[in-house]
Amino acid sequence: MRTIDESHFYTRDMKPLARPEAIVQGDTYRFTVLTSRLIRLEYAADGQFEDRPTQTVWYRDFPVPSYRIVEDETELQIITEHVHLHYTKGPFASNTLYIDVLGNFSTYYSRYTYGGPLRTLKGTARTLDHADGEIPLEEGIISRQGYAAIDDSASFVLTEDHFVEPRQEGAQDIYYFGYGHDYKQALKDFYRLTGPTPMLPRQVLGNWWSRYWRYNEKEYKDLMTRFKTEDVPFSVSVIDMDWHVTDIPEKYGSGWTGYTWNRDLFPDPKGFLQWLKDDDRMVTLNLHPADGVRGFEEAYEAMAVAMGVDPDTEDRIPFDFSDRDFIENYFTKLHHPHEADGVDFWWIDWQQGANSKMKGLDPLWMLNHYHALDIARDGNRPLIFSRYAGPGSHRYPVGFSGDTLISWASLKFQPYFTATASNIGYGWWSHDIGGHQRGEKDDELSTRWLQYGVFSPIMRLHSTMSIFNGKEPWRYSVESEQVMKKYLRLRHQLVPYIYTMNARNHFDGLPLVSPMYYEHPEDELAYAVPNQYYFGTELMVTPIVEPMNPKLHVAATTAWLPEGEWFDFFTGHRYSGGKQMRLFRKLDDQGVLAKAGAIVPLGQHLEHSNALHNPDHLELLVFPGASNQFTLFEDDNVGVAHRDGENVETSFELDWAARTLTIATPFGKRELLPEKREVTLILRGVNEGHVSRDGEVLPSRYDHQTQSLSVELGEIGETQVLSLQVDMSTNDNRMERLYTFLDQAEIGYDLKDRLYRLLSQRLDPVNMMHQLQALDLEKDLVDCLLEIMLF
Structure with a gap:
């Protein structure tokens, strides 16, 4: 498997061996104390234990924590600072193995018993296909009881040549998490155990255009041109399955699987892809690979020869990801030529179940894993678009949540579903924003869904094949159209902020979207607002997911405001926290709040442009009321992400007591920044005042409606300290x-x-x-x- 081996950087740093001093082992059992709160529990009747990486776990080389052992012939105890393990030697069972979380952190019973039920705050699910509202979710690693566990016993192991093989049957392999209510540390250690989420390319964080539609080249170009003319930016083009030949002779079967461009629709595929890329878009093509490779494909002969099939027979080459040769040729013969022409990544639209020739091996996991490895072969960032395939899937972003039904119930479930997925580290869900199928036209629903999409991990509009079901803003009422355009532009402006959170997720193990209880684990109200979430470090979102009152022309959302001061992101209206309340918003407003002291770097809107480069002009949105510091992360957007001077970071520090804002000299590779960068400071949620620099009052303008003072700072190069003669808004x-x-x-x-x-x-x-x-x-x-x- 030459190609997979060469995609080295994604897997070369695996460290599956635990340090010997972390291991407590007997003839049939082995416990590995990875942290004072994370313990690996293994039982094997033959005493053979697994040290290789698995589908889920890649890293066991943790610094060894302090622990002590109490042991006799029949019993073993392992005691760390945080947990106490009790084991009666013999096969694992409910009466032989249990672990207590130490400390009075909760009123919940905090004893893990082997085989007992887990009551976590849930994780995520494979797909939202056919869901109309809530669906059951799998377990996560976050629990109010203070403990959780991942059973890795059925996971396949990864071999030295980057393939997989089954585990030893009958062996137990469980990872116990006893983190109490330190949810963020549990998540960070989970990422350390399983591997980090890769950095996403910058364009992925903008708007995606996707539609199941039989476009031809002219129609698609005309649509993209109209978007640009109407000043609606899109940075990713998703071409659904009709890019390839679908009307095929009956003898070949279904037309869902295909690798050959339909030249009746796209006579010049390479030129078409280049046109899209020249207009600052990434491109992904849809795949339904289940039917293998058939005789009508342009690549059939090369694939057949490589697989030892006589091309003259036109025998179908079955899809088989348990076959090393098939995997190798699947990429080199079917995908690499398209990538050479300009395809950036693939939409793996696998809907064919979880069975393969190798018993217990999920073909979706194999597709996700090897596509991510393959796309990274030349130092690219691993990037796919596919459904969730179990713990560890965060290594293969972006997640495709499936064919969403169009309903208010679907919208209402998605904020909770997305935030809760962070409990298993899965932070980059992409939904069919606006809904995929069925339902009915509802301008308000479509608008609210789009607004939620702008404040979700991935903003991808999508709809099914119907001449009436499209997500172009001009298909809706004039009011909805204008709101949709406003928010689509805002998404691109938010990219500097979201890209910084992208780096935070990769380096620090904290997703962009997180439930409220991550920051407020001991507050009961944090668990009572399942649709409310933090959007990065500075913003809190409580999306509108129900229709407006038809007489009042506003819609309500129930929000919990933690202690402190909070500001409406759009209007600057100030709220005092420590309460639960109903917020009301018109159609053009969404429930987005900024914490006191929030600093949100925005890119200035670029008219008629899809570009998402490190911006020439920053709009620095700052909210009053508390001191804060924010560091903007930027890099070259290619290859492995680095810190420590290989990128460039710009720090902004608000000292509210002293009423100063310091903009520091960018640190790192300043050549990655535009030659000249200007900054507009927007103080929102303040009364009228002024800003001075070196004793000079700077020209400003005050907008009473948004309670915002705007100041053009001009070109920023070296450290500047601004004096802010302003006070928090009194909501006058x-x-x-x-x-x-x-x-x-x-x-x-x-x-x-x-x-x-x-x-x-x-x-x-x-x-x-x-x-x-x-x-x-x-x-x-x-x-x-x-x-x-x-x-």
Whole structure:
């Protein structure tokens, strides 16, 4: 398997051997103390234990923690700082092996018993195919009980020549996680055990255009040109299955599998791919590989000869990823020629189950693993687009969640589904944003789904083959169209921030999207908002997933605001935390909040451009109220990601007490940055004021509607310290917000006047709530008025 061996950097650093001093071993058992909270549990009746990497676990070389052993002829105890293992020697069973988490961290019972049930906060699932709302999820490694376990007993091992073989039957191999409520450390050690998530290329973090549609070259180019003309950026082109020949003679079977361009639709494939790439897009093509290689394919003869099949017979060459020769030729004969023409990565649309010729071997895992290895063969970043295939799948981003049904129930489930996947380290789910099939046209649903997509890991619009079902913004109402375009542009502006979180995920083991309980594990309310999540280090999202009130023209989301000050990302409205409340948003707003002191680097919008390079012009969005530091990560976007001067980092430090913002000199390879970079500072959520540099007040403009002070800083080269003569907003625009809300609400004019007069009195909260309740108003109206005037 020459090609796979040459894709060295992705696997060369595997360290499957644990350090000898971490091992406690008997004739039939072996325990490996990887950390004070992570222990490998093995039992083998013949005393043969496995030291090779597996499908899930690649690294066991951890620094050995302090531990002590208490042992006699029949019993063994292993005690670390955090856990206490009890083992009665003999086969593993519920009455012979248990582990306690030490410390009074929870009211939950924290004893792991071998074979006992696990009650984790869940992980993820293989696919959302055919799901209309909630589906069952697999277990993760995060649990309020304080422990979890991964059973690796059935996992195949990786051989020295980069192939796989079955494990010894009957052996038990389990990894116990006893991390209490230190969820983030559990996740970091899980990544250390199984391998990091690769850095994604920058373009992948922009907008993807995908549609199951029989495009021809002219139609596709015309569509891309119209997107560009209408200033709607897309950085990835997903070409569904009709790129290849699908209308084939009946003797060959189905047309779902194919590797030959349909030249009736695409007469010049190489030129077409180059056209897309010249316009700053990556390209991925759809694969359904299950039917193997058949006689009509252009590559059939070369594949047949390589596989020892007489080409004149036109015998089908079966898809078989348990065959080393097939894997080698599958890539070199079927895929590499297309990649040489400009295909960047592959959409592995595997829907054929989990069985293969090698008993217990999941062909989806094999496809994911070897495609990632192969695409990385020349030093590229491993990149595929495929369904989830079990723990360790985070090494093969990006995840394709399947054919989503179009419904509010589907949208409502996706934020929870995506955030919870972080509990098994799977941080880059890509959904069919807007839904794939069935359902009905609903402009509001499509708009809300797109807004969620902008604040999800991967923003990919998609729809099925219907002349009526497309995600082009101009297919919707004028209002929806304008909102969709606004948010698609915003996604590209967010890329500097998201790319920094991409690096954080790769280097530090913390996904872009995480559940609220990661940061607030002891707060009960953190578990009561399953759809709410952190989006990187600075932002919190509580997406709108239900229809708006038809009379009030706003939709609600229930949000929990942790202690501290929080600001609406778009309007700068300030909220005091420590409460759960309902937030109301018009169609053009989404539930996105910035923490006090948040620093969010944005790329300035580039009109009529798909480019996502390290930006020439940064918009530095800063929120008041607390000190904070943010370091922007940038690199050359190719090959293995590095730190320590091989990239370039720019630090921004807000000292709120001193009212200063320091923009540091970029550190590292400054040649990776544009020759000249300008910065616009936007202070959002502040009252009017000014910014000075070296004693000079800088020109600025204040936007009352968004409570934002904008300052053009010009070209930034060396360290600068800015003096901020501003204070946190006191929400002085409440009456304007009230007027705007009442003006568009479809309620009686007399009631509008009465409410406006009443609330203009600025009553104390108790009196205000009492008088509103006395009017016998609907709950949404009361809650919305309270949000505007009190919170």
